[in-house]
Amino acid sequence: MSLENRSNAAVSRPAPPGKSVWRMSYRLEYDSSRARSPWWTPILSVVLALVLCAIFIAATGMSPITVYERMFRGAFGTAYGFTETMVKAIPLLLCGLGIAMAYRISVWNIGAEGQLTVGAMAATAVTIYCPGLSSFWSILLMLLLGIAAGALWGLMTAVPRTHFGVNELITSLMLNYVALLALDYVVFGPWKDPKGFNFPGSPMFTAAQSLPVLGSTRLHIGLVFGLVAVLIYFLMIRFTRWGYELKLMGANPAAARYAGIHIKRHIIIVMLISGGLAGVAGMAEVSGVTHKLMQGISPGYGYTAIIVAWLAKLNPLGLILTSVLFGGLIVGGYSVQTIGLPSSISEMLQGSILFFLIAGEMIHRFRIRRSV
Helix, strand or coil: CCCCCCEEECCCCCCCCCCCCCCEEEEEEECCCCCCCCCCHHHHHHHHHHHHHHHHHHHCCCCHHHHHHHHHHHHHCCHHHHHHHHHHHHHHHHHHHHHHHHHHCCCCCCCHHHHHHHHHHHHHHHHHHCCCCCHHHHHHHHHHHHHHHHHHHHHHHHHHHHHHCCCHHHHHHHHHHHHHHHHHHHHHCCCCCCCCCCCCECCCCCHHHCCCECCCCCCECHHHHHHHHHHHHHHHHHHCHHHHHHHHHHHCHHHHHHCCCCHHHHHHHHHHHHHHHHHHHHHHHHHHHHCCCECCCCCCHHHHHHHHHHHCCCCHHHHHHHHHHHHHHHHHHHHHHHHCCCCCHHHHHHHHHHHHHHHHHHHHCEEEEEEC
């Protein structure tokens, strides 16, 4: 498919009588083979997003430099701010890693929000129905059930895609709302804390049901889960045959099918892993941060993780950096409330980064060609 925009470069001075005018024409073409944008595209996207948001901040009468400085100091300038940034980065890293694995084979999983939610619900079920377990068995069982619930939610997206040709964008998105409604049911209904002054939420977790934390901070062992998962992802993609097959599927599905790679089986396995990682994020959130299941357990981590994965260009090290960056944006957004700006400034920055990132990916696929 080719998109052409022809324009003639006319000669600036009129040609002498009897001589022809030399003209050169250009056309704009869409080249679908240029799948990878330059490495600096994410950096430029962040810079342009900062510039665009600075214009809106200046329109409110405030100094963009002051606002950005306050956000940076709030997120990274103190030990408390940095640990809070890392707490926010944990679910973003786990969900972003799962999304990156799916995107690696061109499966567009946007259901990490729902997968995180059911993972949190499954982990909470352990505290409701098995309250007397020791710390080791409680955490282990919560982790396993969180993985299983998230994987099941991913499977519910993969099977319609592989066996019935249903677009995974639709199923994964719709399943998010199913998970959120299920969450509302349990926190307003059977799991509601009778001592919670009528607020929707489960009873508080005990110390045995909570993840270990670093000192007096809220930074919990979920960070280790995320880093170990990234390391396994890196080794798998770089050094295993299965990782090579995933890269081939993403680059050229027809060639992968011709080479004998079982496309459907790979999609199902990847979606199980993708959902399982988001389920771990949900388990870590309830066991390590909130210590109870409540309405709105996730402020949109599953959706923000989509930007995290894209900005990292599916790179393992990039996922760590971008998850910390977006964790800092969330914490920095809280910091600017002290100077009169709403915390939604961080959401404006996230949306702007995504806008410029997508624009950069699309522009990269166009070429200007000369035709005489």
